Amino acid sequence: MTATTASRASRTARRPAPARNGGIRESAVSRTIAMAVMVVATLYFLTPIWWLLVASTKTRADFTTTAPLWFADFALFDNLAALFDYRNAVFLRWLANSALYAGVGALFATLIAAMAGYAIAKYSFRGRETLFNVILGGVLVPATALALPLFLLFSQIGATNTIWAVFLPSLVSPFGVYLSRIYAAASVPDEIIEAARIDGAGEVRTFFTVATRMMAPALVTIFLFQFVAIWNNFFLPLIMLRDESLFPVTLGLYVWNTQVSQIPDIRALVIIGSLLSIIPLIITFLGLQRFWQSGLASGGLK
Amino acid sequence: MAISSVARVGAMAALTALALTACSTGGTDAPGASGGDCAPSDGPVTLTFTSWLPGVEEAVAIWNEENPDIQVEVQTGPNGNGGTYQNFFNQLEAGNAPDLGQIEFDAMPNFRVQDGLENIAACEGILEAESQFVDWTWSQVTFGEEDAVYAIPQDTGPMAMFYRADLFEAAGIAVPTTWEEYEAAARQIREEGGYINNFSQSDINAFAGLVWQAGGEWFSNDADGWTVDMTVGESAQVAEYWQRMIEDDLVAKYPPWTDEWNAAYNSGELWTWVSAVWGANTIASGAPDTAGNWAVAPMPQWEAGASAAGNWGGSTTAVLKGSDHPYEAAQFALWLNTDADALTAMNRTANIYPATIEGADLPVFDEGVEFYGGQKIYEVFAEAGDNVDPDFTWGPTMTQVYNDVADGFSGVLAGNGTLLDALAAGQESTIAALEAASIPVKE
Numbered sequence: 014m015t016a017t018t019a020s021r022a023s024r025t026a027r028r029p030a031p032a033r034n035g036g037i038r039e040s041a042v043s044r045t046i047a048m049a050v051m052v053v054a055t056l057y058f059l060t061p062i063w064w065l066l067v068a069s070t071k072t073r074a075d076f077t078t079t080a081p082l083w084f085a086d087f088a089l090f091d092n093l094a095a096l097f098d099y100r101n102a103v104f105l106r107w108l109a110n111s112a113l114y115a116g117v118g119a120l121f122a123t124l125i126a127a128m129a130g131y132a133i134a135k136y137s138f139r140g141r142e143t144l145f146n147v148i149l150g151g152v153l154v155p156a157t158a159l160a161l162p163l164f165l166l167f168s169q170i171g172a173t174n175t176i177w178a179v180f181l182p183s184l185v186s187p188f189g190v191y192l193s194r195i196y197a198a199a200s201v202p203d204e205i206i207e208a209a210r211i212d213g214a215g216e217v218r219t220f221f222t223v224a225t226r227m228m229a230p231a232l233v234t235i236f237l238f239q240f241v242a243i244w245n246n247f248f249l250p251l252i253m254l255r256d257e258s259l260f261p262v263t264l265g266l267y268v269w270n271t272q273v274s275q276i277p278d279i280r281a282l283v284i285i286g287s288l289l290s291i292i293p294l295i296i297t298f299l300g301l302q303r304f305w306q307s308g309l310a311s312g313g314l315k
Numbered sequence: 316m317a318i319s320s321v322a323r324v325g326a327m328a329a330l331t332a333l334a335l336t337a338c339s340t341g342g343t344d345a346p347g348a349s350g351g352d353c354a355p356s357d358g359p360v361t362l363t364f365t366s367w368l369p370g371v372e373e374a375v376a377i378w379n380e381e382n383p384d385i386q387v388e389v390q391t392g393p394n395g396n397g398g399t400y401q402n403f404f405n406q407l408e409a410g411n412a413p414d415l416g417q418i419e420f421d422a423m424p425n426f427r428v429q430d431g432l433e434n435i436a437a438c439e440g441i442l443e444a445e446s447q448f449v450d451w452t453w454s455q456v457t458f459g460e461e462d463a464v465y466a467i468p469q470d471t472g473p474m475a476m477f478y479r480a481d482l483f484e485a486a487g488i489a490v491p492t493t494w495e496e497y498e499a500a501a502r503q504i505r506e507e508g509g510y511i512n513n514f515s516q517s518d519i520n521a522f523a524g525l526v527w528q529a530g531g532e533w534f535s536n537d538a539d540g541w542t543v544d545m546t547v548g549e550s551a552q553v554a555e556y557w558q559r560m561i562e563d564d565l566v567a568k569y570p571p572w573t574d575e576w577n578a579a580y581n582s583g584e585l586w587t588w589v590s591a592v593w594g595a596n597t598i599a600s601g602a603p604d605t606a607g608n609w610a611v612a613p614m615p616q617w618e619a620g621a622s623a624a625g626n627w628g629g630s631t632t633a634v635l636k637g638s639d640h641p642y643e644a645a646q647f648a649l650w651l652n653t654d655a656d657a658l659t660a661m662n663r664t665a666n667i668y669p670a671t672i673e674g675a676d677l678p679v680f681d682e683g684v685e686f687y688g689g690q691k692i693y694e695v696f697a698e699a700g701d702n703v704d705p706d707f708t709w710g711p712t713m714t715q716v717y718n719d720v721a722d723g724f725s726g727v728l729a730g731n732g733t734l735l736d737a738l739a740a741g742q743e744s745t746i747a748a749l750e751a752a753s754i755p756v757k758e
Contacts, residue, residue, distance in 0.1 A: 277600030
């Protein structure tokens with residue numbers, strides 16, 4: 014994620030600033046400084062990942078005895094085998110759980126946010142602004158602050174320590190609603206909706222066949238944000254879940270990490286597990302950034 | 316990794332906030348210690364048991380096989396201070412706490428003052444079990460109350476001194492048996508270019524273990540409330556001793572549990588570690604190049620010829636308030652922590668060192684350990700366990716105490732103030748925390 018942000022930012026930095034006729038190119042000095050800042054930032058963000066990658070390939074003994082930023086004996090596959098062997102491959106279960114919570118959760122969250130944002134942007138009804146402002150207020154409330162009230166609520170219906178305790182709260186994304194509204198207002202012209210109505214399309218059909226396509230870049234952004242947010246969500250599962258087979262990968266790794274003083278060997282598993290746990294995030298980002306970038310660019314043209 | 320550590324800081328902040336609100340609503344008076352009755356339930360029951368011991372399911376599986384009518388379901392989470400204690404408090408508040416939970420000795424008073432524990436003294440066989448456990452552990456689960464047992468001790472962390480036998484021998488330095496000799500040895504080792512030990516800025520419970528060994532006590536309580544005494548008597552003596560070691564550059568200052576710290580042991584820069592029985596695996600794992608060169612001796616003493624030991628760590632299995640089946644839960648807790656097969660299984664998967672007297676005689680503790688040159692190291696720890704002062708009391712807010720004193724100790728290593736100042740500041744904030752939680756404090 015950091016890599017792509019940085020590279021995109023540096024590309025933007027190189028592009029001439031928008032100017033009237035002819036344009037003024039940035040001076041070599043400011044370009045160099047910008048590049049230097051970017052290089053430092055890139056190193057800053059990539060070094061821990063490099064460390065993680067290198068540490069994952071080391072044997073337990075080499076881990077403490079060799080230079081932390083360079084390879085020693087290559088034991089990546091042994092470490093992987095140990096990770097998948099430990100406690101009946103519970104780690105794979107955690108990865109699958111995270112994929113479920115984050116993938117399906119982000120999909121539904123995007124759908125709900127898109128519908129809500131579209132409705133607020135395109136229909137006028139009494140209390141519309143109040144509703145929107147309340148949702149916007151939700152952006153300001155950190156998810157961590159809601160975890161305990163959610164726990165008490167879920168306790169009342171006996172649903173703690175179930176999939177739903179983590180899944181349902183991740184379906185809401187106030188920021189997604191905000192983004193959808195702004196984007197729907199800007200990119201879905203009223204005339205098109207009128208045309209669809211005249212052609213006989215119902216409201217639902219108009220939304221799914223016309224509006225969502227025009228909103229696609231925003232939807233991808235919402236999906237990405239929500240995917241990352243759910244994947245990294247730690248506090249809610251920590252409070253809600255007690256059954257190891259329901260843990261997402263973040264909580265599982267944290268639990269292992271607290272056991273390191275008891276079982277030092279587990280440390281190697283935490284490290285290789287951390288490496289594996291960021292791979293899905295990287296893949297999702299690289300896979301979707303194409304849509305995302307085109308979205309930002311086309312938005313900018315308007 | 317960056318993200319998860321941020322999340323952790325956030326979590327910690329939130330946990331602290333929650334702990335404070337939880338305390339302030341908790342009220343002052345822990346309800347009376349009525350043993351009540353403890354009758355078996357009708358029909359088959361299922362108990363839930365939350366523990367962060369890796370692999371505790373194996374021991375539980377043995378029980379489930381033998382007791383088809385009392386099935387135990389294992390639930391897990393991070394270690395106590397890592398979140399499970401806060402979860403217990405949330406669950407107690409919501410009324411869906413597990414029947415049984417793992418609670419460390421130093422967290423027991425916290426659960427007691429917040430009325431989170433069932434008194435299982437009236438349950439069959441519980442009071443009689445006292446004789447099976449190492450002395451000091453039992454007083455930790457009764458709080459000295461009559462007819463009260465709030466948990467069954469599970470494991471302990473008796474302390475001793477791990478030392479590099481090869482280095483001591485090569486340098487012609489005698490292995491210290493008193494703290495005075497330890498300091499003298501430290502000066503000699505410094506001349507050899509090493510450090511005798513590392514002063515840990517964050518393992519405050521280890522420092523408490525040193526105070527415990529010296530016969531000191533940070534907390535005491537009676538009917539009128541709690542007394543906090545971190546800056547007097549033996550506590551001050553221990554603080555001044557290590558202050559001198561720090562000032563004279565006789566101890567290293569690595570943050571513990573880090574790679575640098577492991578590397579310092581692995582390279583032979585650090586010669587001893589005064590630690591608990593479970594530390595045996597820490598060294599073996601962190602300093603693989605030094606295999607065979609280590610040995611274990613009793614802790615250095617304040618008085619020559621004495622044999623006092625401290626304790627660092629250890630937990631209990633408690634029956635949490637609101638359990639529908641305290642009788643069955645108590646039976647399971649007692650079995651889990653006394654049965655030879657269960658203890659062996661937990662030792663294999665989680666390295667626990669049992670709290671029972673017989674536990675020290677399990678075959679696994681009777682073997683020489685290669686990493687320690689074949690020495691039967693557990694004999695040293697068994698003896699240490701017998702010599703731990705039974706009258707040591709933990710306070711009701713140990714997580715806060717550890718955090719605040721650790722802040723002070725880090726400052727000391729950075730050159731600000733003394734250990735005694737840090738303890739004084741810790742005492743002040745502890746009293747404030749107790750008062751904020753409406754727990755009576757005696758001046």
